[in-house]
Amino acid sequence: MSSLTRFGGRLAVRLQSLTRPQVIVLIAVLAVVAGIWTAAATGHQGLATSLVAVLMLAVLLGILHLSRWMGGLHRANQAAHRDLRTVVEQMQRRVVATVEKERLTAGDRHQELHRTITKGLRQYGHGTDLLLRAQSREIEAMFQLFAEFTPRAPMPSSGDFALNPTELLDLLHLVRLRSPRLVVELGSGTSTVWLAYALEKTGGRLVSLDHDEEYASRTRDMLDAHGLTAVAEVRTAPLSDLSVDGKTYRWYDVEKLSDVRGIDLLLIDGPPAATGPDARFPAMHALESRLAPIATVVLDDANRPDEQDAVRRWLENVAGLSAEPRLLGRHAVLSYSRSGSRASAVPA
Structure with a gap:
C-alpha cells in the first residue's frame, strides 16, 4: 500500500510539473482512450477501431515531433560543443603566446640583470681597488708625517x-x-x-x-x-x-x-x-x-x-x-x- 502511495505522490508531482501544452495533449489522449473504452463497451466496434487509429496516429506524430526535437537539441549541442572547442583553442593559443612572450621577456630580463650584475661587480672591484690604493697612500703619508714631527x-x-x-x-x-x-x-x-x-x-x-x-x-x-x-x-x-x-x-x-x-x-x-x-x-x-x-x-x-x-x-x-x-x-x-x-x- 505504501508503494502505491509513493507512486501516486511521484505521479502527482510530475503532473504538476507539466506545461500547459503537455496538459492539453494528456487530456486529449485520455479523452480518446475513454472514447475507445466507451465505444468497445457499447458494442460500437467501428468507432472504437477508428479511435484506436486516431490514437496510434497521434502517438506516431508525437514520436516524430519528439525525434525532430531531439535532433534539434543534438545539433544545438554539437554547435555549442564546436563553439566551446573554438573558444578553448583560442584560449590555448593566447595562453601559449603569453607564456612564450613572458619566457622571452624573462630571458631578456635575465640577460639584462646578468649584464648589470657583471658591470656592478666590475665597478665594485675597481672601486675597492681604488679605495685600497687611496688608503695605502694615506697610511704611507701618515707614517711620513709622524716620522718628521713628534707631537x-x-x-x-x-x-x-x-x-x-x-x-x-x-x-x-x-x-x-x-x-x-x-x-x-x-x-x-x-x-x-x-x-x-x-x-x-x-x-x-x-x-x-x-x-x-x-x-x-x-x-x-x-x-x-x-x-x-x-x-x-x-x-x-x-x-x-x-x-x-x-x-x-x-x-x-x-x-x-x-x-x-x-x-x-x-x-x-x-x-x-x-x-x-x-x-x-x-x-x-x-x-x-x-x-x-x-x-x-x-x-x-x-x-x-x-x-x-x-x-x-x-x-x-x-x-x-x-x-x-x-x-x-x-x-x-x-x-x-x-x-x-x-x-x-x-x-x-
Whole structure:
C-alpha cells in the first residue's frame, strides 16, 4: 500500500510539473482512450477501431515531433560543443603566446640583470681597488708625517673636512723647502696644528682665519695643548659682503688681517662651499696686495668645479701668478711674483 502511495505522490508531482501544452495533449489522449473504452463497451466496434487509429496516429506524430526535437537539441549541442572547442583553442593559443612572450621577456630580463650584475661587480672591484690604493697612500703619508714631527699632545684627526695626510705631507714639504716667514691660512683646524709644528722648526709664524667662533676656539685649544701658541694664532673673522668685479660674495672680514703684510705662503682652505658659490674666489682679490713679492698660494679642494674656475680666473687676471706641478693631494699650488714697482704699492 505504501508503494502505491509513493507512486501516486511521484505521479502527482510530475503532473504538476507539466506545461500547459503537455496538459492539453494528456487530456486529449485520455479523452480518446475513454472514447475507445466507451465505444468497445457499447458494442460500437467501428468507432472504437477508428479511435484506436486516431490514437496510434497521434502517438506516431508525437514520436516524430519528439525525434525532430531531439535532433534539434543534438545539433544545438554539437554547435555549442564546436563553439566551446573554438573558444578553448583560442584560449590555448593566447595562453601559449603569453607564456612564450613572458619566457622571452624573462630571458631578456635575465640577460639584462646578468649584464648589470657583471658591470656592478666590475665597478665594485675597481672601486675597492681604488679605495685600497687611496688608503695605502694615506697610511704611507701618515707614517711620513709622524716620522718628521713628534707631537706633544694627541693630534686631531685628518680627512673629512680637514686636509688628509697626503695633502698635509705635500703642504709641509713646501714649508720645509721654502721656509716662509709668514703663513696665512683661511680656515683653521687640523692643518693649523701641523703647520705650526713645521713653522716651529723653520722659525716662521702662522695666522689662521675662521668665520666660526666655536671652531676657532677649538683650534686655539689644540694649539695651546701642543704648546704652539707662540708660533700660531687663530683669529675669528665673520663672513661679510665683499664686492669683486661687480659681484657680491660672502667672505672673511678683511679688517682682521689689517696688520698682516708680506704673506709668504697663503693656504686657501675656506670659506666652506656651503657658504655660497665661488666661496674661495675672492681670496686673491682681497689678499694679493698683502702677499710678499715672491709668494706661494695653495688652494685646497682644487678638484671641485668652483675651485677649478677660480684658479683659471686668477691665472687670467692676476699678473705674476703661475701654476706649479702638483705632487700629492687635491690642492693646486700657484707661484706669485710681483714686480718691484708693484711691491712698493702694498697699502698701509
